[in-house]
Amino acid sequence: MSLKKTALWLVALSLVVKLSGFLRESIIASKFGATSYTDGYLLAFSFITLVIAIISGGFNNVFLPMYVKQKKEAPEATERNANGVMNATVVIFLAISVLGWLLSPWFVPLIYPKITGLTAEVTIEITRFFFLFMSAIALNGILDSYLQAQRIFVPSQMSKLSATLMGAVFALLFSDQWGINSLAYGFIFGTLVGIGIQLFFLLKKGYRWSPTLTVEQEFRRSFLVLLVPALLNAGVGQINMFVNKSFASSTIPGAVTYLNNSSLITSIPHTIYGTTIAVVIFTLLSEQVNHQKKFQDTFFMGMQVSLLTLAPIAAGLFLVGEEAISFIFERGKFTASDTHHTYLALVYYLPTIVTQGLQYIVSKSMYAQGKTNIIFRISVTTIALNVFLNWLFVEPFGYPGLALTSSFVSIYYLVVSTIFVYKDFEKKEVTRLLGLVVRVTFVTAFMIVPLYLLKLYMPISELYSLWQLMIIVPLGVVFYAIGLFIFYKEGFRQLLSIVKKKAKK
Template sequence: MSFLFLFYIEVGFVSLKKTALWLGLLAIVVKFSGFLRESIIAKEFGASHYTDGYLLAFSFITLVIAMISGGFNNVFLPMYVKNRKDEPEQTEHNANAIMNLTVLLFLVISFVGWLLAPYFVPLIYGKMTLETAKIAISVTRFFFLFMSAIALNGILDSYLQGRRIFVPSQISKLSATLMGAIFALLFSDQWGINSLAYGFIFGTVLGILVQLFFLWRKDWRWTPALKVEKEFQRAFLVLLIPSLLNSVVGQINMFVNKSFAASTIPGAVTYLNNASLITSIPHTIYGTTIAVIIFTLLSEQVDEQKKFQNTFFMGMQVSLLTLAPIAAGLLLVGQEAISFIFERGKFTAHDTYNTYLALLYYLPTIVTQGLQYIVSKSMYARGKTKVVFRISVTTIALNALLNWLFVGPFGYPGLALTGSFVSIYYLVVSTVFVYKDFEKKEATRLIGLIGRVLIVTAFMVIPLYLLKEFTPISSLYSLWQLVIIVPLGVLFYVAGLFFFYKEGFNQLLNLLKRKARAQGR
């Protein structure tokens, strides 16, 4: 999606902000459909070796999706769009050949993965229980049979973006997520945890058909080409290798985390997954709405140092002002939120508490990942992609080391703590690189911002904590606690901004007005 924003800026597409905001809303719908799926999983299977095994197997799906939607598409899409303007027929031929070759490659990967899954799954995930290993191997083998379909689904997304068609790709993602949930709800008695996998693949195939239909309407035609023009092929491969490497760094860290989690207690992978899902919601919403506007401004002002610095500071300011209170609020009502979302059927109060333990250690990532969005995009805007890659690669070693150090004394929550430490490290190092090109006073300005936001957040948290501790509110049903505490938290936080940080208060108001104007275009 980041390339998409830059592409719009380059071609002068006047409704960039409006389009990006609509795409953001669709992305949020997809994200919340994931919540629905996880809620149904919790109801039908609880937190057990079934859910752990499924989540371990699903990691291979997320790896392929990251490689295609990140590594592959970030290279394929710009080349396809650029060359299609000058040589439409030759470009379509090259694109078809690349798609066909990629699908054929994944057919080979599918067969090898299906054949060797009983060997590499235990090797990657280490000390799984026998029950978890059985589920993980079985579901992994099934998923590998359809890896080429998953790859094709991602490639078609590139074609659609290249033709400025965006809704079908979001429908495709929604289809895969929702079908997994629906199949689990309808067929879990007959197929058990496998119903999730069957539903996901069914939804993926349905998504492919939707994307093909819309492409066909735009006069796209498939050809059985396998030969790529040498110049196009050379340029594609030169860019593809570093892009793929960059796209899998996060997935490698995920595999390491799940490997350690599988060796702790039954349900640990599920607890970490559910906690991570909750903490990812705020910065996902932020990254697909408000941050879209900020990134656009950064890209437009890359050659104007003063404006760039001010916009970067505004991005950090808005990130802290919007995400810090959410993290603090989840500290107070995280357990109630988990209870309301997951605690039903086979997901017990004990599972809720175990998930909350992981959530507590994940809380810093809500803020750090939101800030990292601004920091990384500012580096991308200035062409420092190699610096971003070098920093991200170092997180692999740090992640593995900290997992090894923390899993003993902390158990599975220590893996969440590792995630927070790695996120903080990534943010601090990246920010240092950004501020090397800024005036020295900008660093002081940022430190002052952090101090003010801490004061305002404390103004919100302290009265809410006292309310929970010294009134009967904590004995209410989880939903009613959320209904009372969340609006009060918003009121206290806005009041704190008004009294202690009026600049931030006005900045949020201005950004909301900017967003409203963008939606009205």
């Protein structure tokens, strides 16, 4: 399969994975609503996301380049070392599994001190179950590294899809017998299926497993030296997540679910945008890192496309967010009141749609320039800021204040990172960026004001949520395109050229 076809498959599969996530959350909402059961499950699932982040964001970022580089020089020795590292990691996670199962009743209340009653019972029970299979989850991530090293990318997405879909299928079929536990059982079953899928493709490629824990001293030393900062960097986001959920569990029943569902919606644009940027802009940044003028222009183009595509989406969700939540989640035990509570959190999450897209460009440009230590130092400071703002906002705002904290932290991260990038740029580039922000803000307002008036004075709000979306969203696209053409022709041409390039591919 060519790289172009692979890229198309990856984009398609990543969207399917995201949509399957919505299917799962929709089934959860229908079967369990926003209750102590769903809160408990989401709190327990945080430990799964922590392991996934450690493997994909820490382990893989070190293991993959070392494996690829050294395999060219000494293929047999590298395979032995890689097998030793993989086996040792699985053994370590087997020990973690046992300890986690034994100690969950102690450390879960320590991490989430405010949970009580049914929420605490569900969280501890499902956490113990998840810990039994932590080694399998770690192995699933390690196999992904092997596949990437062989330039085999699609099975990884198939594995993710399996875990997500099986969670939804089990909840749909077995929720009456197993309750909220059916989600956990389905996720683990899907993970085991995912391991099988990845092993099948690896074995086809000629992979051979060997039962060894031996790793050459030089390989082990180099691996550990790089691994420690990588794991720390991967853990920062997860620490912030645990802090947020800990604060959320101290507010009202269902708060964790409201925050989860709203953040899931705001993550869609970032997921789609990220796969596009990975193909179009990051490659250019990496190629032009030694050509200052071209690097600056490409960086600006990335910021320009980010703002032009994500700002109207964030503004549009302010108008139709409640309708979108209603269409996706409001059925069964998920009531209109739950929809409104989710929308309250969504409103405060909206800035992250734009900031995360911009941060993608900023961070990738810093990675291209080798400024990884700066990124780590900035990200570490977000932990203290996140704790302080959660403490500051949770009392006056309740659980939506935690979404507001996420937005403030995201803005802080973006601003500080951008300052470091622009230190190496010409001064006129700052003016250029500020001018871009002003223009996009004006064009977005041109779109949102007539839509707001239309919704306010026309009987659209009386329609079913899907029909409201089908009316307002296309009108928003038209108004935004007209605003761009009239007030920001350069941006209009930029978006048009990207669409044409995609169409040709």
